[in-house]
Amino acid sequence: xxxxxxxxxxxxxxxxxxxxxxxRRESPGSLAFSRSARIKGLVKHAILIIVGGVMIYPxxxxxxxxxxxxxxxxxxxxxxxxxxxxxxxxxxxxxxxHPFGHYMINSAVVVLGSILGxxxxxxxxxxxxxxxxxxxxxIFFGIMLLTIMLPFHVVIVPQYIxxxxxxxxxxxxPLIVPKLLATDAxxxxxxxxxxxxxxKDLDEAARIDGAGHPRIFLRVILPLMxxxxxxxxxxxxxxxxxxxxxxxxxxxxxxxxxxxVALRAFVDSQSATSWGSLFAMSIVSxxxxxxxxxxxxxxxxxxxxxxxxx
Amino acid sequence: xxxxxxxxxxxxxxxxxxxxxKKANGRDNKAAYVFLLPWLVGLxxxxxxxxxxxxxxSFTDYNLLQPPEWVxxxxxxxxxxxxxxxxxxRVTFTYVLVGxxxxxxxxxxxxxxxxxxxxxxxxxxSIFYLPSLLGxxxxxxxxxxxxxxxxxxxxxxxxxxxIEGPGWISDPNTALGSIILLHVWTFGSPMIIFLAGLRQIxxxxxxxxxxxxxxxxxxxxxxxxxxxxxxxFFNLVLQIIGSFQSFTQAFIVSGGNGGPSDxxxxxxxxxxxxxxxxxxxxxxxxxxxxxxVIIGVFTAINxxxxxxxxxxxx
Numbered sequence: 001x002x003x004x005x006x007x008x009x010x011x012x013x014x015x016x017x018x019x020x021x022x023x024r025r026e027s028p029g030s031l032a033f034s035r036s037a038r039i040k041g042l043v044k045h046a047i048l049i050i051v052g053g054v055m056i057y058p059x060x061x062x063x064x065x066x067x068x069x070x071x072x073x074x075x076x077x078x079x080x081x082x083x084x085x086x087x088x089x090x091x092x093x094x095x096x097x098h099p100f101g102h103y104m105i106n107s108a109v110v111v112l113g114s115i116l117g118x119x120x121x122x123x124x125x126x127x128x129x130x131x132x133x134x135x136x137x138x139i140f141f142g143i144m145l146l147t148i149m150l151p152f153h154v155v156i157v158p159q160y161i162x163x164x165x166x167x168x169x170x171x172x173x174p175l176i177v178p179k180l181l182a183t184d185a186x187x188x189x190x191x192x193x194x195x196x197x198x199x200k201d202l203d204e205a206a207r208i209d210g211a212g213h214p215r216i217f218l219r220v221i222l223p224l225m226x227x228x229x230x231x232x233x234x235x236x237x238x239x240x241x242x243x244x245x246x247x248x249x250x251x252x253x254x255x256x257x258x259x260x261v262a263l264r265a266f267v268d269s270q271s272a273t274s275w276g277s278l279f280a281m282s283i284v285s286x287x288x289x290x291x292x293x294x295x296x297x298x299x300x301x302x303x304x305x306x307x308x309x310x
Numbered sequence: 311x312x313x314x315x316x317x318x319x320x321x322x323x324x325x326x327x328x329x330x331x332k333k334a335n336g337r338d339n340k341a342a343y344v345f346l347l348p349w350l351v352g353l354x355x356x357x358x359x360x361x362x363x364x365x366x367x368s369f370t371d372y373n374l375l376q377p378p379e380w381v382x383x384x385x386x387x388x389x390x391x392x393x394x395x396x397x398x399x400r401v402t403f404t405y406v407l408v409g410x411x412x413x414x415x416x417x418x419x420x421x422x423x424x425x426x427x428x429x430x431x432x433x434x435x436s437i438f439y440l441p442s443l444l445g446x447x448x449x450x451x452x453x454x455x456x457x458x459x460x461x462x463x464x465x466x467x468x469x470x471x472x473i474e475g476p477g478w479i480s481d482p483n484t485a486l487g488s489i490i491l492l493h494v495w496t497f498g499s500p501m502i503i504f505l506a507g508l509r510q511i512x513x514x515x516x517x518x519x520x521x522x523x524x525x526x527x528x529x530x531x532x533x534x535x536x537x538x539x540x541x542x543f544f545n546l547v548l549q550i551i552g553s554f555q556s557f558t559q560a561f562i563v564s565g566g567n568g569g570p571s572d573x574x575x576x577x578x579x580x581x582x583x584x585x586x587x588x589x590x591x592x593x594x595x596x597x598x599x600x601x602x603v604i605i606g607v608f609t610a611i612n613x614x615x616x617x618x619x620x621x622x623x624x
Binding site for chain 2: 041044045047048051052055056058059061062073074075076077120121122124125127128132133134135137138140141142143144145146147148149150151152153154155156157158159160161162164177178180181182183188189212213214217238239242244245248249259260261263264267268275278279282283285286289290293297300301304305
């Protein structure tokens with residue numbers, strides 16, 4: 001898989017080389033220059049460390065606080081721990097109608113369905129837009145780009161009516177079926193961009209060998225667009241795992257709660273004394289996203305840089 | 311090219327189809343529509359159909375139980391006299407007009423500091439990027455609720471230097487500010503787009519400027535900013551569209567009611583209350599279309615204004 005990275009669309013060639021020769025000409029002041037450059041570098045690092053520290057501190061503090069006795073959360077702004085208090089986690093895990101694992105499984109089901117849906121439907125649409133000629137292509141492509149910017153709220157009321165009439169409220173279908181129908185147009189666009197970077201000669205060669213479009217798509221294009229599929233998988237994971245609005249509207253039965261709505265129920269029910277367990281479950285809910293971030297960062301950053309998605 | 315870049319070139323280039331395109335036209339129709347089928351069904355059933363339906367519903371009185379009753383422009387007239395709606399507009403506009411420029415400003419500033427092969431760049435980039443992945447979650451909204459509470463982390467830190475902070479989220483004057491700060495906190499993703507944009511600027515421009523004796527500041531104003539303007543524009547359009555739809559943070563921090571005294575009652579929150587709290591679906595649909603028009607107007611203004619400040623190097 002790592003080899004595939006370098007094949008198509010790897011256009012971000014490092015532009016560092018093409019500007020070296022006419023540079024170091026200020027020989028009399030070069031000593032002073034390098035010293036001021038070093039000071040500048042130090043200042044930069046200082047700024048970055050301070051800003052980064054302030055940004056990350058609340059997260060670290062939440063992790064530490066989740067391991068503290070409750071009363072300390074409102075008294076202790078520091079990060080040192082005197083003892084590990086695991087009771088917040090055990091209390092939080094069983095604070096709601098179901099153990100917290102139940103909600104995580106619900107979330108996992110929705111996430112898996114959404115990932116599968118996005119991978120299949122978006123890659124198919126992207127293949128058509130990137131490689132096939134058909135009437136209405138330009139208009140459809142324009143519409144597809146516009147739907148990226150369409151506010152969700154404009155369609156939510158009738159969508160809710162539609163799904164409630166077919167009895168899908170309190171099922172996962174309203175959250176998964178739209179993904180099976182490529183409504184996350186972001187990913188269609190991301191994949192179109194990627195397929196455009198794959199040399200057309202490869203398709204031509206396959207066509208000469210007698211392959212039709214399904215075959216070219218499955219055997220030539222899909223294997224080459226693994227990086228784009230990985231980016232889609234990771235973003236779908238994070239967005240679906242965090243999705244609150246959809247779940248809030250469609251899932252009202254505690255049996256069906258996903259993690260975000262379960263956490264919300266927890267906030268609403270909690271008394272002033274259970275912040276520790278609330279924090280603990282918040283950490284648990286962030287953990288999968290953090291892990292994905294840790295291992296999938298490369299794809300995330302490339303994905304944002306090429307399409308500008310959130 | 312970005313989605314927005316692509317859209318604007320599509321509208322700029324209105325010439326007739328090239329010969330090649332004409333000849334190829336219709337060749338793969340069948341295969342193409344098979345590949346597009348899921349997307350087409352989604353477009354009709356999940357996007358355009360519901361859009362038209364909500365347009366119709368916005369002229370009706372509908373509570374899910376009785377069939378919709380045509381009321382003409384009543385819902386829109388009601389919106390004119392709805393003081394809470396006006397307030398929600400003010401809250402949302404404040405959030406967008408303060409939050410977006412602030413977030414993009416910080417993103418650009420940090421991107422500029424990070425650029426130019428700084429040591430440890432991947433590490434810093436990760437640190438700054440992480441919050442934008444977590445920022446949309448309920449968990450972080452919960453954290454925010456504690457941090458900016460009366461005895462929360464911020465006030466604990468302030469107390470150490472002898473300042474008694476207000477109850478940030480329980481005070482109507484500061485509650486919205488706390489949520490705006492959460493938005494600024496997620497500057498990581500536009501920052502990464504800025505970083506990618508900065509890489510695209512040819513080094514020779516700076517070298518030529520240096521030879522001519524341009525200062526760092528002059529280089530920023532005359533090279534970096536114009537060359538980066540398409541990316542700034544792109545970020546601006548996307549962030550404005552996204553911020554108008556912001557919901558989760560205000561909902562969780564205010565406990566779902568947009569309080570204290572409606573100071574965090576976002577337009578989307580009010581829409582949710584009308585539609586899914588009171589099942590006033592007609593009114594909620596009218597509000598949704600109003601939101602679409604607002605976002606459309608803002609985006610149009612953005613595109614028109616872009617002619618005066620966005621520089622395309624082509």
